Amino acid sequence: MGQFIQQLINGLTLGAVYGLIALGYTMVYGIIGMINFAHGDIYMVSAIISVTALTLMSAFGISSVPLVLALVLIIAIAFTSVYGWAVERTAYRPLRNASRLAPLISAIGMSIFLQNMVQVTQGARVKPVPTLMPGGIELFTHAGFSVHLAYTQIMICVITVVLMVAFTGLITRTSFGRQQRACEQDRTMASLLGIDVDKTISYTFMLGAALAAVAGVMVTVYYGVVDFSIGFVAGIKAFTAAVLGGVGSLPGAMLGGVLIGLIESYWSAYLSPEYKDVATFAILILVLMFRPSGLLGRPEVEKV
């Protein structure tokens, strides 16, 4: 019982991070029909930026935890959004009307570029940050197993929920959200109706990068260790989450992320950590066999 609750907490935390990154994949896919393979590395860049910001702040002697957290979030979101914009501008926009394969290759190239850039400029060593929010609450002890809820886990879940609410509001209620959805449905038609498609796509990339930035900050604070190679595994997992939930569907991405987090954590606690990725991908395959468009994805309707 204790183990079950503990893994529920761990799984939800992990899933929240996957979900936030998955949103970026799904949004970009929705609007330009391309998998942005550099997205995992955008997340890595934000983690590195937050390490820098955290170090700077401790150098300036800012020690109030909520203030530090808020500042780091703002800095990471600002810089990472610029990265998201720049990636789109340099690697994808020139290839907007090329064959589908070209931007895909360009994305992989961008991913390799970002990784190597960080490695060369920041060094290959892992970058540790001091524990920002040490400790947690001991919820209860059942049969000799004490269930812990770390303060960082509470933070991750709260921030994710707040972000999801704000994000849903942005997409469903604002004029940017309307433009974004219009471009998603039909780019040509949207441009005929006076929507600046390029600008909307740019904003979408920035928004995706901003969400990845939040994930990067949270991972830095939670795990305390960051290096230039973390984007790859996280990117693959988040991509899987997006596909599981239905690529193109925003609630699907979040659901996929949480599901993958839970599958991983339960599988590794009850069966074996060795085969947790096998479990994750086996479930992905099963879902795709019966629901090819993912759990919440709409089947693609051929437009005539």
Add this chain to the structure above:
Amino acid sequence: MKVALKKSIVIAGLGLLGALAGPAWADYSVGIAGPMTGEYASAGAQIRAGAEMAVADINAKGGVLGQKIKLEVGDDACDPKQAVSVANAMVNKHIVFMHGHWCSSSTIPASDIYNDAQIPMATVSTNPKVTERGLKNIFRIMGRDDQQGGVGGGFLAEHFGSKKIAVVDDKSAYGKGLADEMAKGIQGKGVKPVLRESITAGEKDYSGLITKLKAAGVEVVAYGGYHTEVALILRQAQQAGLKLTILGGDTMSNSELVTAAGGDNANNVLFTFAPDSRLEPAAADVVKRFRDKKVEPDGYVLYAYAAMQLFQQAAEKAKSVKYADLDKALANGSFNTVVGTLSFDAKGDLKVPAFRVYQWKGNKYEYFK
């Protein structure tokens, strides 16, 4: 004008041909390879620092057989496939001696290529298979995992036998090999580990493993793998309110572990490693010069230095850098290096390997007391 242009192109072309036709093979090239990039890049940096200093020192003293030596650096990122292409590139660069690779899973496939090309190599990879395949060109300048694991496992059973012990590895050739030998060493003393687990290296979240350890009441972990994962496991164990002591292998000697584990978590890490050659008088001068250059000669730095010394001394003994001569000299000789006197048995393993148990204390490791 046109004619002049044509003429200059022809001249330039001839010049280019001349440059291609007369390559200077005068220098001896030696190679080092390891993870210069990737998750374990800090180990690659150690190897590089050690080898560069050694090559500079040897060249300053007149080189090898009157020739300067030139260092070629290969990056395998601990990826077996990349290791093979690095090995092929090294062969094309006509190296006469190789130090590497670092990860056992890279050394094993790469060594076949060096063997085909008849290039002798010195490695610090500890997986038994490295020297068990009958290759004549491999010389291992460190002990083997079965020796290291036996020492570590036996130590755990003796000092922590009354506590619950788990054996965990990271599924790599090095990690799994070492963990298996540790398990044997523990069982050899009549203690039974309560759990045997594997994790995936390169991930960030090991909370599943921690919960499992906690549920089983494990206090001591024998870990086969690299330091980055150990740092994460320690951090996450602390967050989950679990106090763990971890015993690892030679890779835990990396000081990155201390910063990455955070706080004083690394003080709970013990590891087996060759005797600390920094404390040996023979290495004092070299150690001092590394420190002057702000490089702490821990981990593999001095081993890379020793590998270059090995090449120099063997070549001087053989009076040649031809494979047959060099290989014979290496197999039969005894060499004084900064990591002590090295000599090899028929397989290419060290005749007198030694392992000691260390413990991290703050930023330094020392012999376990």
